[in-house]
Amino acid sequence: MSDSLDTDLLNIFRDEVGEYLETLNTLLMQIETAASADPESLRELNRVAHSMKGASRAVGLKVIETIAHYMEEVFAASMQHQLKLAPDVCDLLYDGLDLIQTVVDGDENDEETLAHLLMHLEQVVAGSAIPADEPVQEAKEATNHHGEEPPAGTNHKSPPAEPIQQPAEMPIPPSLVTDTSTVMMRPMEESIRVSVGKLDQLMAEVSELLVARMQSEERVRDVQSLRRLHGRWRREWQGIRAAYIRLARRVQDEQGDLDADLLVIFKFLENNQRNLLAATHQLSQLVQALGQDNLRLTTLADQLQDDVSRMRMVAFETLLGGFQRMIRDLARDTGKQIHLDVIGLAVEVDKTVLDALRDPIMHLLRNAVDHGVERPDERERSGKSRTGRVRLEIEQRGNEIVLRVADDGKGIDVAALRHKALQTGIIAQQEADAMSDEDVRSLIFHPGLTTAATVTAISGRGIGMDVVRDRVESLRGRVSVMSVAGEGTTISLYVPVSLTRIRCVLLEIGMETYAIPSAVIVRMTTLRRDDVFTAENRDMIVLDEHPVPLVSMADVLGIPGSPRSADEITVMAMRAADRTVAFEVDGLQSERELVLKPLGPEIARAQFVSGAALLGTGAVIIVLDANDVVRSATGRTLPARRAPVLSRPSAAVVQRLRILVVDDSITTRTLEKNILETAGFAVSVAIDGDEAWQKIGEEHFDVIISDVEMPRVNGLELVKLLKGNEHTRHIPVILLTSLAKPEHREAGLKAGADAYLVKSQFDQGELLQMIQAVM
CATH class of the missing domain: 1.10.287 (Helix Hairpins)
Incomplete structure (x- = not known):
């Protein structure tokens, strides 16, 4: 068999086993929580284990084949009422599924763990686990349901073993309720596999x-x-x-x-x-x-x-088995009793979005169990049921998915969170005094901030909530937090159904046009200048009987706007980053659907930029990141996902600066030229050091921004030419290159460059700051 065919076969196998593992996990959860196994579920478990064994044999994965064989024997014995799927047996089966997943992922497995698992599985098959009402001898006689021998290389014989003991006083979690009664492998339609x-x-x-x-x-x-x-x-x-x-x-x-x-x-x-x-x-x-x-x-x-x-599109139910299993394991590990409600599993979302949400949902559920829900005795003292409730709810609203994770635990302690942020230096006392409870709750998204008294392996290191926010915002989504002390916490994620199309409103600022997602817009209106009033040293307007900050969008983005009208202002209010802010813009166009285009790594990191889209005219416009814009407008830069963009250089500095951009890539030249011209500089371009040197002899330039690797005369050679000539040695040179190793930086600075920036870490704010610094 050729290498390419082997690779294709293994890829198909991974997809197939992923489906088998999901089904096995889900059915085992249903059987365990129902305290009894219905015949249909047992038959399905047995069939899936048998299929997985055959598929593993076909690709030569003996470890998976062996584990699947013993699982099949366990299910066969249970079908004949010769073995009960008690919690200790289920724990062992879950360990087997985890080990299979490890092998599928390509990670190295611990041989000692594998040997221990196989030994105990063999003991269960041999009848050493907790038996049902039938005699153990009958179970031994009927273990091999399909009349097959264990895979070659395994030892089916074992010495008498003691029963696996269940941990003392460990509560078994109550039912994990979902909106699906049973999960069975549906009849297979005729289909083919297509790569993502x-x-x-x-x-x-x-x-x-x-x-x-x-x-x-x-x-x-x-x-x-x-x-x-x-x-x-x-x-x-x-x-x-x-x-x-x-x-x-x-x-x-x-x-x-x-x-x-x-x-x-x-x-x-x-x-x-x-x-x-x-x-x-x-x-x-x-x-x-x-x-x-x-x-x-x-x-x-x-x-x-x-x-x-x-x-x-993939339904959220594909995540169910893993999350149910996780909650079950966490409940056992923490000694808590957890009731999981899952609503909206049939909602479908783009696979890219679902894959990106997997970790955030996991973080939120883990936090709900570890930080949110109290221990049974603590809940009892508070007058609550000993069983805590965690709810995962998914719904689709138009082109947006709303996902909520809620618990009925103790809620977020605002005072403790404020104190911890002060103690760790995240905020100053003056900031703390001015922050509302809503602002303080948003601090949970700051990396490393936690009020947990002890560190646990589950979620007590303050890791996760910043990841949740960053991941959701990378999907052009947003996160909100609601919490009531003593009653619980709800964290809501808002993400688009698809990442390829988005409904936006176009807004005009000076000579530029930008797009903002319609989902975040609260109101678009025209107001009289007299409607603006001042409170807390900032402009405000009233929307729906509530005061809302009013900020100039041009000031936030750092670009020139049109002269302000003395009578009327055009206002767009939007809700993002847990805040509502009104923005004064020069003009608004009608809502339209845009096709989003991927961005290169250099511009994708730029602050305020969420994406780019093509208009019917062929023009490319920037789709603004509403979360970044609102945070900048309210001065809430923590915890910044990108380095903040500095304000534009002063008009006096810009007017006297002429910049030469040198790069052999037309894309990079155009990008840098657009950024600098937007900032107000006069910009010329050259395709390499040779052309740059000719232009420098003909024109005056105040700053040179150059790539390193170029044909004819490269960046280092250009720097040496400039610094070796008495007429040009005073011109600052910034090297902007993809060469990121320390020796490359050292070589650039040794050649005489005044600054060295790496394209993979490129940020337009850093570039503008560097220009000011070298001048």
């Missing part, structure tokens, strides 16, 4: 088709505009045609015969009257045909996009 990479490529091509559709719509609007212009011309002609006829008759009456030149003109006008009518008819037909073609293209493109999107 191929689906991504197909989705990218569909995105290009959607852009073509938008461009087609733009062309239809252009033709409609042309028809309106033609209609105005025709109406004007009809208005003057009567005057033209009167003039022709008057000339004819006065002169008898028309002048030859006038006759030519009159005939030309009459002929073009007929041509005008024909053009009007043809133009109307063209507009109608283009509209119908565009309608068909729109229908097909949207249908294709929906079909491809559905191919990538």
Whole structure:
């Protein structure tokens, strides 16, 4: 078998075993919590274990084959009422599933752990576990349900072993209730496996088709505009045609015969009257045909996009088994009694989004068990049930998924959190005094901040909540926290259903146009300047009878806006980062659906940037990160996901600075040029050091920003040329390169560069700061 075929087979096997593990985990959870096993579930367990054994044998994974064989024997014995799936037996089966997952993931497994597991599984099969009502001897006689011998290399014989003891006084968690009664392997439809990479490529091509559709719509609007212009011309002609006829008759009456030149003109006008009518008819037909073609293209493109999107959609229930199992294990480890409610498992989301949410959901559930829900005796003293409740709820609202993790525990201790943040130096006393309870609760997203008295292996290190926020915001989502002391905490995640299309409102700031996701917009309105008032040293307006801060979007982004109107202001209020803020903008356009385009690593890290999108005109616009914008507007930079962008250099500095950007990549040159021109600098570009040296001899430049690896004259050679010439050695040089090793930095600075920045760590704020520093 070829290496490529081996690889393909192993990839198929991984997907198949993933489904088997999910089914086994879920069914075992149902059987364990129901305290009895229904025959159908046992048959399904036995069938899945048998299938997994056969698949493992086909790819030569003896470890998985052996574990699956003994699991099959356990389920077969249980089917014949010769073995009870008691908690200790389930623990052993879960250990087997975890070990299989380790092998599938390609991690090294501990041989001692494997030997210990196989020994105990063999003991269970041999009848040493907690038996059912039937005699153990009968169980021994009926263990091999399929009449097969254990895989070669395993020893089915073992000395008498003691029963596996269940830990004393350890409560068994109550039922983990979900909105699905049973989970069975559904009848297999005829299907093929397609890699996610191929689906991504197909989705990218569909995105290009959607852009073509938008461009087609733009062309239809252009033709409609042309028809309106033609209609105005025709109406004007009809208005003057009567005057033209009167003039022709008057000339004819006065002169008898028309002048030859006038006759030519009159005939030309009459002929073009007929041509005008024909053009009007043809133009109307063209507009109608283009509209119908565009309608068909729109229908097909949207249908294709929906079909491809559905191919990538995965139900949240695929996560259920793992989370149920995790809660069960955590409850046992912490000695707590947990009742898990899961609502909305049938909701589907793009696989990329679901994969990105897996860890955040896990963090939230772990925190709910470890930090949220109290121990049974503590709950009893508080007048609560000994069993804590954790709720995972998923719902779809339009193009957005709302996911909530709630517990009925002790809630967030705002006073303790404020004190801890002060104690660790995260906030100053003045900040602490000014912070509302809502602001303090948001501090849970600060890395490393925790009020836990002791560190545990579960969630007590303050790790996780910052990861949750960063992961959700990387999906263009947002997080909110609600908590009532003594009653519990609810953390809500808001993420888009798909990452390829997004509904946005376009906003105008000076000469620039940006997009903001519609999901975060609370209100768009026009107000009188007199409606603005000052409170707490900042501008405010009233929305829905509540004061809301008013901030200039141009000031937040650090770009020039239009001159302010003395009478009216255009306002867009949005809710993000757990705050509502109103922004003054220069103009607002209608809502539209945009096709998002991937960003390169350099610009993807830039503050305020969530993505980029193509308009029907072909123009590229930036989609703003609402969370970054709101945090910057409210001065809440903690915990910043990206380095903050500094304010623009002063006008006096900008006016006298001319910058030369040197890079052999047109993309990088254009990106840097746009950033610097947006900041107000005059920018020229060169493709390598040779061209740069020629331009420096012809023009004056205040700063040089250069790549290192370039043809002809590279960056280091250019620096040496500049620093070795008495006329240019005073010009500061910033090297901006992908070479990140210490020796590369040392070489650049040794050559004479004034600063050295790495593209993979590129941040536009750092670049602007560096320009100011070298000047």
